[in-house]
Amino acid sequence: MLVLQNLTKKFGDLTAVNNISFRVQKGEIFGLLGENGAGKTTTLRMLATILKPSSGTAKICGFDIKNEPDKVRGHIGILFGGEIGLYDRLTAAENIRYFAELNDMNKSEIDERLDYLAKTFQMEDFLNKKASKLSKGMKQKVAFARSIVHNPDIMLFDEPSSGLDVSALREVHRFILDCKKEGKVIVFSSHTMSEVEKLCDRIGIIHKGILAAEGTVGELKEIHKKDSIEEVFVKLVGGKNEI
Numbered sequence: 001m002l003v004l005q006n007l008t009k010k011f012g013d014l015t016a017v018n019n020i021s022f023r024v025q026k027g028e029i030f031g032l033l034g035e036n037g038a039g040k041t042t043t044l045r046m047l048a049t050i051l052k053p054s055s056g057t058a059k060i061c062g063f064d065i066k067n068e069p070d071k072v073r074g075h076i077g078i079l080f081g082g083e084i085g086l087y088d089r090l091t092a093a094e095n096i097r098y099f100a101e102l103n104d105m106n107k108s109e110i111d112e113r114l115d116y117l118a119k120t121f122q123m124e125d126f127l128n129k130k131a132s133k134l135s136k137g138m139k140q141k142v143a144f145a146r147s148i149v150h151n152p153d154i155m156l157f158d159e160p161s162s163g164l165d166v167s168a169l170r171e172v173h174r175f176i177l178d179c180k181k182e183g184k185v186i187v188f189s190s191h192t193m194s195e196v197e198k199l200c201d202r203i204g205i206i207h208k209g210i211l212a213a214e215g216t217v218g219e220l221k222e223i224h225k226k227d228s229i230e231e232v233f234v235k236l237v238g239g240k241n242e243i
């Protein structure tokens with residue numbers, strides 16, 4: 001479903017993502033674990049067709065991110081951490097609608113999907129409120145709904161939990177697990193080992209642009225003869241890195 005083939009990105013002399021290959025199946029959560037500057041966001045931006053690879057490529061539902069970015073876009077949902085990026089002057093519903101229109105959905109498809117999402121995320125009460133009037137938690141729900149309005153097969157989450165309080169964090173984790181239940185392919189990045197260990201079926205440890213290790217939590221511990229992902233990480237990335 002998602003196949004990375006020697007994916008590489010250079011910024012001048014810096015190789016931010018260096019020859020990365022892995023594949024993720026339907027219903028699988030793949031965690032990209034790495035410290036700041038490791039290359040997580042650059043990898044995800046290439047998969048999201050926001051950045052062009054310098055070499056190598058990836059296939060998403062059989063479409064090539066380099067040669068068929070328009071086709072790829074219809075199959076991916078993106079939830080990037082930090083700013084949620086809603087339009088303040090639009091209502092919750094209008095924000096979702098706008099994104100759906102960008103994805104070439106027609107009015108009746110959007111109406112039906114909006115109904116479903118409003119129920120799923122319990123947004124009925126504030127659907128017609130301006131985004132500027134919504135609480136943080138409400139905005140988060142709108143961002144979830146917006147990211148899956150076009151029912152993508154693949155979800156890309158870039159540090160979705162950065163800066164969240166405990167309850168918002170739980171919502172994000174629940175959303176990721178719901179996406180898994182729906183059989184989506186999920187890639188998410190994090191620098192928090194406990195989070196990755198808890199949620200992921202498989203983990204890729206990325207360090208200075210290189211995929212230093214890849215496997216299930218159990219496999220990584222066994223191969224590296226360590227009792228926790230944290231110890232595996234320290235072995236591969238170096239002891240001085242506090243994360």
Ligand SMILES: Nc1ncnc2c1ncn2[C@@H]1O[C@H](COP(=O)(O)OP(=O)(O)O)[C@@H](O)[C@H]1O
Pocket residue numbers: 011014016034035036037038039040041042043
């Ligand atoms: N647009 C850019 N131009 C130049 N260098 C960049 C750019 N984006 C990222 N980098 C560099 O690429 C490396 C990887 O960055 P990034 O993918 O953001 O890492 P992470 O998300 O793991 O923290 C870093 O050294 C960063 O400074």
Ligand SMILES: [Mg+2]
Pocket residue numbers: 040041042159
């Ligand atoms: Mg990043």
